[in-house]
Amino acid sequence: MEHNRAYTASDAMNDALVTAGVDCVFLNSGTDYTPIIESWAKYESQGRKIPRIIISPHEIPAMCAAQGYAQITGRAQAVFVHVDVGTQNLGGAVHNAFRCRVPVFIFAGLSPYTAEGELHGGRNKYIQYIQNSEDQAGIVRGYTKLNFEYRGGQNVQQMTYRALQLAQSEPMGPVYMMATREVLEEDGIDIGADLSMWSPITPPALDDKSVNTIVGALTAAKKPLIVTAYAGRNTECVPELIKLAEKLAIPVVEVNEQACMNFPGSHPMHLGFESQDFAGDADVVLSIDCDLPWLPSFKVNPRCRVFSIDIDPLKEHIPLWYLKAERFMLADSLIAIRQINKALQSSSSIDRALVESRRMTVTAIHKKQRENWEQSGAAPDGHITAEFLTVCLREVIDDDTVILNETITTRDATDKLLPRNKPGTLFGNGGSSLGWHGGAAIGMKLACPEKDIVALTGDGTYIFSCPTAVHWMAAKYDTPFMTVIYNNQGWNAPKQITTKMYPDGYAAKSNNFWVSLDPPSRFDLVAQAAGGAFAKTVSDPKELRAALLECRQAVKGGRSAVINVILPPV
Ligand SMILES: Cc1ncc(C[n+]2csc(CCOP(=O)(O)OP(=O)(O)O)c2C)c(N)n1
Numbered sequence: 001m002e003h004n005r006a007y008t009a010s011d012a013m014n015d016a017l018v019t020a021g022v023d024c025v026f027l028n029s030g031t032d033y034t035p036i037i038e039s040w041a042k043y044e045s046q047g048r049k050i051p052r053i054i055i056s057p058h059e060i061p062a063m064c065a066a067q068g069y070a071q072i073t074g075r076a077q078a079v080f081v082h083v084d085v086g087t088q089n090l091g092g093a094v095h096n097a098f099r100c101r102v103p104v105f106i107f108a109g110l111s112p113y114t115a116e117g118e119l120h121g122g123r124n125k126y127i128q129y130i131q132n133s134e135d136q137a138g139i140v141r142g143y144t145k146l147n148f149e150y151r152g153g154q155n156v157q158q159m160t161y162r163a164l165q166l167a168q169s170e171p172m173g174p175v176y177m178m179a180t181r182e183v184l185e186e187d188g189i190d191i192g193a194d195l196s197m198w199s200p201i202t203p204p205a206l207d208d209k210s211v212n213t214i215v216g217a218l219t220a221a222k223k224p225l226i227v228t229a230y231a232g233r234n235t236e237c238v239p240e241l242i243k244l245a246e247k248l249a250i251p252v253v254e255v256n257e258q259a260c261m262n263f264p265g266s267h268p269m270h271l272g273f274e275s276q277d278f279a280g281d282a283d284v285v286l287s288i289d290c291d292l293p294w295l296p297s298f299k300v301n302p303r304c305r306v307f308s309i310d311i312d313p314l315k316e317h318i319p320l321w322y323l324k325a326e327r328f329m330l331a332d333s334l335i336a337i338r339q340i341n342k343a344l345q346s347s348s349s350i351d352r353a354l355v356e357s358r359r360m361t362v363t364a365i366h367k368k369q370r371e372n373w374e375q376s377g378a379a380p381d382g383h384i385t386a387e388f389l390t391v392c393l394r395e396v397i398d399d400d401t402v403i404l405n406e407t408i409t410t411r412d413a414t415d416k417l418l419p420r421n422k423p424g425t426l427f428g429n430g431g432s433s434l435g436w437h438g439g440a441a442i443g444m445k446l447a448c449p450e451k452d453i454v455a456l457t458g459d460g461t462y463i464f465s466c467p468t469a470v471h472w473m474a475a476k477y478d479t480p481f482m483t484v485i486y487n488n489q490g491w492n493a494p495k496q497i498t499t500k501m502y503p504d505g506y507a508a509k510s511n512n513f514w515v516s517l518d519p520p521s522r523f524d525l526v527a528q529a530a531g532g533a534f535a536k537t538v539s540d541p542k543e544l545r546a547a548l549l550e551c552r553q554a555v556k557g558g559r560s561a562v563i564n565v566i567l568p569p570v
């Protein structure tokens with residue numbers, strides 16, 4: 001049996017990933033990785049190119065790092081995990097990437113399929129029996145765009161390119177590929193570095209009729225409204241959206257705990273984060289890249305014309321979903337808004353007086369909103385509030401700082417008091433599985449070392465992020481960032497929602513919700529122990545500004561910092 005093949009399936013996969021522009025492999029390996037490790041070592045010793053291998057001591061930060069990298073660059077990276085168990089450990093991070101429409105190439109080994117030495121790479125350990133699952137791919141099937149196995153060494157490159165093509169075609173998302181050791185060890189075929197037939201699909205435009213209908217509706221509207229959640233994931237879309245909002249003086253509301261910066265928070269047409277406050281008496285609503293402009297229990301004016309432009313207008317992977325809209329239009333938001341803006345240039349039906357009076361009204365509402373919000377950020381007595389923390393944080397960052405926001409019940413404070421005004425300076429997990437921010441910060445910092453990254457998190461969410469793995473990675477790969485923990489010593493979200501559902505119930509009366517994380521942990525010291533991060537815990541409002549500044553200095557000096565800010569307990 002020949003064990004030193006000139007060109008293996010593992011070599012072929014490596015070459016395809018490099019050719020396709022995959023910079024990083026976030027790796028958590030196991031016994032399934034022998035042919036791949038051997039291939040990488042061979043390549044390194046021969047001076048041939050492999051992606052940067054980022055050792056990830058837990059799968060969740062591996063996946064979140066790949067998501068973060070793709071959120072800030074638009075390009076898929078690879079996550080390599082160990083058979084069924086590593087796939088299970090990816091957990092909700094796969095949900096986030098899928099819901100956020102972010103491309104990630106996931107690879108997992110499969111237990112070898114021979115057992116008596118028939119093939120090199122066959123089983124030689126007990127664990128390979130218990131890792132032989134009936135449906136390993138089923139673990140992530142609901143959250144991946146391709147879910148398949150390399151069946152032989154001959155077409156590994158075709159399958160890799162196809163997987164990446166699917167991942168990076170809209171709506172983007174993770175793909176999941178598997179292989180046994182025997183296959184990874186087979187002869188591979190190099191088809192050559194020609195990507196011309198593997199490009200992602202070109203983004204779709206609106207049809208002329210839809211453009212005319214929207215322009216007609218918007219120019220005739222008295223109270224139009226734009227609602228968006230993720231139009232700004234393509235940063236070029238932001239200036240187009242501003243152009244549209246300014247041209248007709250249309251207010252913009254960001255919803256769904258927006259996973260990116262869509263519209264400048266300080267722009268006079270920005271009206272906050274609650275569509276219900278304005279959709280009730282709007283006569284035309286343009287929902288652009290938005291999973292849910294409002295809850296169905298909220299009723300818009302029956303005469304309101306609602307139009308939805310989305311890369312995924314029917315939310316094909318959400319079983320119970322509907323929206324009362326006149327038209328669902330599948331289009332790329334950048335192209336669609338450009339089309340609308342172009343049509344507006346030559347439109348003769350714009351009522352200038354109406355637009356200017358609306359501009360004044362909306363600007364006044366915007367100003368009033370901000371005045372109210374600012375009041376909430378006043379210096380408190382005795383204890384730090386989420387609002388005050390956010391105001392102090394605002395003083396030590398700048399307009400270019402990239403904020404990763406994974407606060408939960410303090411999200412309202414951070415949205416309102418930390419406006420982002422530049423495209424690409426805000427990101428969220430895009431899904432609902434908590435624990436994204438740490439890995440994502442590493443991925444973004446690897447992609448853009450020059451950027452200054454600040455992650456905001458709840459205390460529960462900090463634990464979900466696997467901070468020991470995150471801070472080991474941050475130190476190892478020199479990706480310093482700052483973490484701000486809004487520590488209310490528990491899970492406020494389930495408490496809030498239970499109280500809302502049963503305001504006079506047993507739980508509310510007895511204050512018994514099973515959400516307390518008391519006694520408190522020194523989360524900052526966890527990061528210090530794992531990766532030498534600068535650690536700070538602060539509970540006195542008078543010490544907060546200085547503590548935040550110290551953390552900023554530490555990060556500027558190349559060291560991660562974690563500030564554990566004690567808020568009133570849940
Ligand atoms: C992986 C995962 N597990 C559980 C939940 C359910 N959940 C939603 S919010 C929340 C509490 C988060 O606590 P924390 O980060 O401290 O924020 P707080 O609610 O206190 O503001 C939990 C457990 C979830 N969304 N994701």
Ligand SMILES: [Mg+2]
Nearest residue numbers: 458459488490
């Ligand atoms: Mg909490």
